[in-house]
Amino acid sequence: MWLYCYFPQLYLETWYSHVPSSHALALYSDRHKSILDCNSAAHTAGVQAGMNLHTTLCLAPTIHLVRFQEDLAKQAIEQLRLQAQAFSSWFQVDGQDGLYLEVGSMQKLLGAPQYISQRLQAHLKPLTCQLSSAPYARTARLLARSGIEAHLNKENIRAFLNPISIDQLSFDLKTQLSIKKLGIKKFGQLLKLRTADIAYRINLETAQELEYIAGYRKWLPKPEKTQPFFYRCIELDYEANLAHQLLFPLSKLIREFCQFLTEHCLISHELCVRCIHRETEPSYLTLTLANPTQNSDEWLYLLRHALERFSPSAATTDLQVFSKKTILVETKNLNLIQPKNTLNIEKKNALMNRLSGRIGPQQYGLLSYKLTPLPEQQTELVNTASVYAKCDDAHPSTSGHHRPIWIIDHPKPIHRQQYHLLHGPERLDQGWWQATPCRRDYYIAQHQQGAIHWLYKDAEQRWFLQGYFS
Amino acid sequence: MLDEIIDSGLLWRGRQHSTPEPGMRTGFPSLDKALPFNGWPTNGITEIHSAVFGQGALSLLLPAVRDVSHNSLVAWVAPPYLPYSAALKHFNIALEHLLVIRPQSTQNAHWAVEECLKSQCCGLVLYWPEKPQSFKVSRRQQILCQEYQVPLFTLFESSNTSPSNSTISPNSHTPCSLRLNIEKQTSFRIQLQLDKCKGRWAGEQFSLDLPHDAFWRYPFVSNITQKEINAPTPSSNTAIARA
Incomplete structure (x- = not known):
């Protein structure tokens, strides 16, 4: 018995869950x-x-556009895979948004597939997921991806599948058209056709897929190994009232953590520390590096600075350290002489991790261009090299011919008399089709003191300073 | 005692005079010729002083930033504002290699500069200190520049239009390799004074021709009349751009 989980918005819901649902968000290629x-x-x-x-x-116009990155998509499904381990010992990731789980053997422990499905949905609560179970893995996949939630067994599978309309099923457009050309409207009619006929009239892939769905041929997902999970708990010999008293035991745990990562060929960028107090609720300290690593020096450096900023709510009696976000190390070139580029990336990651440890992730970042019409929102800092989004050349407003080097986040109101206009106007007219349009006339002007500034005049004839040329 | 002075690098000896190392191309042929390194010094601090914020200090460095950014990181430590990505992209600068660090304290800013110099992944470091640095801090930075062969550009721009509203007076006792003072800027030209230069006498003045694609430096004043500026914005949605 197989349960298939389909996550249609996995990428956005994993990496951009902080964006309010009222704000438009889209993923682009x-x-x-x-x-x-x-x-x-x-x-x-x-x-x-x-x-x-x-x-x-x-x-x-105000939509937040996010560039699709394959690495992040893989990480998102990897995180799900780790969580799915609690529900089945046999599972397989399907593409970047699906998961097969063998639930037949788990029925004694967790109950019928529909109960497992409910528990899984509750466990992954903020994520949108469509679940279906069937005796054959490909059948469950077809139903879940078509948005049909059903829990079938061998007795009722044909009766359920036969009346389903072809339009409801998630075949690709070309296959769907080919099926319709044959005059077939219901799935049952398609299943009645001979495999050779389907292969000839539609295509070979569809013919094979239908055999798997109907159970004429056997197909099983390949079982995957479970990812190791780091968890250590220690009882302190003393009650630590101050944060720096935790440095010694935590350093020891972090060394163990790095050893664990090395042994399992993993890297991580996040480690959670739970400080247990005698009477009050536990305090949490999250150590987050800019880039994942297994280097203990970088982790210890981060720990020292994180403890300077951390103040536990009460005296700590126990420490629990755990990390759920681990990634497999990519296969490295084993030559002793590493290419220069690889060495540079490692040094860059080390620098960003040190910056993250001492000054905090909010105060540095790689410069990035954001697709948005307002100039003050186009520049942003990205402080993790892995989620760095490249500037989009295709955007109409990226022309930098008359743009200043410095941009002001919040434009300052100014007196027009202090300036001598050199060039303009250049109109920025966005959202004119909406209730609150943004209309600005941009000018290049020289200040009384000689510096050249970028100004704009809004629809209400007010003047603002937007940037400095240099 | 003499050995101590020699070891601390405070004594200049004529016999130890050596030829300066080749510098980094500035992008301005006349400036390359004027400097003994045939460009910016690659193993020391270059200080650029400007009486007014936005008088062209960064324009001098953009060609070097562009060249370096395609191979290694360029760190911008404590910049007065956020660099505008659209403008930098126009200069063909690789944005993914621009590391902007905005520390909240001077101490952290000094630390960040030293970390960037030591990291061996930064090809160039730009630093905007809030106030003149002490001799000790500058000396540390100069030694790191020499050790790791990374150029550090310290920009002092002061005016009441600058964000800090503070006046930064040039400190003439810093151990930098080169100190330039931007004296005057016109539409096409920047006038510079060489306040200090290793391997050359100070006090020389020279002017640099700016690239003509710097559109905003042309005198367009006569094209815009007061009437046009005060006119209400038209309701049509077509963009108006005057050339």
Whole structure:
């Protein structure tokens, strides 16, 4: 018995869960310059998957666009896989948004597939997921991906599948058209056809897929190994009232953690410390590096600075250290002479980790361009090299011909008399089709003292300073 | 006692005079010729002083930043504002290699500069100190620059239009390799004074021609009339751009 879990918005819900649901958010492909996925607010504004980027910006100018990165997609599904281990010992990741779980052997322990399904849904609560179970893995997959929630067994599977309309099923468009050309409307009609006929009239892949779905041929997902999970707990010999008293036991635990990572060929960028107090609720300290590593020096450096900023709510009696976010180390070139680029990346990661430890992740970052019409929102700092998003050349407002080097986050009101206008106006007119349009006339002007500034005049004839040339 | 002075690097000896190491291309041929390193010094501090914020101090460095950014990181420590990515992209600077650090204290800023110099992944470090640095701090930075062969550019820009509203007077006793003072800036030209330069006499003045694609430096004043500026913004959605 197989349970299939489909997560249609896994990427956005994993990495951008902090964005409020009222704010339009969309995931786009850098290669095709088109939308891959969007949240409900963006959908309400008219944005759809497959839509061109320019069209999207016209429909929702304030939309937050996120570039799709394959590494992050893999990490998202990897995190889910770790959580799914609690529900089955045999599971397999399917693409970047699906998961097969063998639940037949778990029925004695966890109950019927529908109960497992409910528990899993509750466990993954903020994520949108569609679950279906069936005796054959591919059947469960087809149903879940088609948005049909069903829990079938060998007795009722044919009776359930036969009346389903072809339109309801998640076949690709080309296959769906080929099926319709044959005059087939229900899935049962398709299953009645001979495999050779389907292979000839539609395609070979569909024929094979139907054999798996109907159970004529056996297909089983490949079982995957479970990811190791780091957890250590120690009881302190003393009651630690101050944060720096935790340094010695935590240093020991961090060395163990790094040894664990090395042994399992893993790297991590996050470690949680739970400080248990005698009477009050536990205090939490999260150590977050900019880039994942197994280097104990970087972890210890971070710990020392994190403890300077940490103040436990009461005296600590026990310490628990755990890490759920571990990633497999990529295969490295084993040559003694490493390419220069690899060495540079390692040094760059080490620098960012040290910065993260001492001055905090909010105070540094790599410069990045954000797709948004307002100049003050176009620049942002990204402090993790792995989530760095490259500047998009295709965006219409990226022209830097008359743009200043320095941009002011919050434009300052100014007196027009102090300036001598050199060039302009250049109009920025965004959202004119909406209730609150943003209309600005930009000028390049020389200040009384000689410096050249970038100003704008808004629709109410007020003047603001937006940037400095240098 | 003499040995101590020699070891601490406080004594200059004529016999130890050596030819300066080749520098980093400035992007301005006349400046390359004027400097003994044939460019910016690669193993020391370059101080750039400007009486007014936004008088062209960064324009002098952008060609070097562009060249370095394609191979290694360029650290911007304590910049007065956020660099505008669209403008930098126009200069063909690799944004993914620009590391902007905005520490909240001077102590952390000094620490960040030293970390960047020591990291061996930064090809160039730009630093905007809030106030003149002490001799000790500058000396530490100069030694690190020499040890790791990374150029450090310290920019002192002062005016009441600068964010800190503080006046930074040039400190003439810092152990830098090069100190430039931007005296005057016109539409096409920046006038510089060489206040200190290892391997050359100080006090020389020279002017640099700015690249003509610096659009905003052309005198457009006569094209815009007061009437046009005061006119209410038209309701049409077409963009107006005057050239």
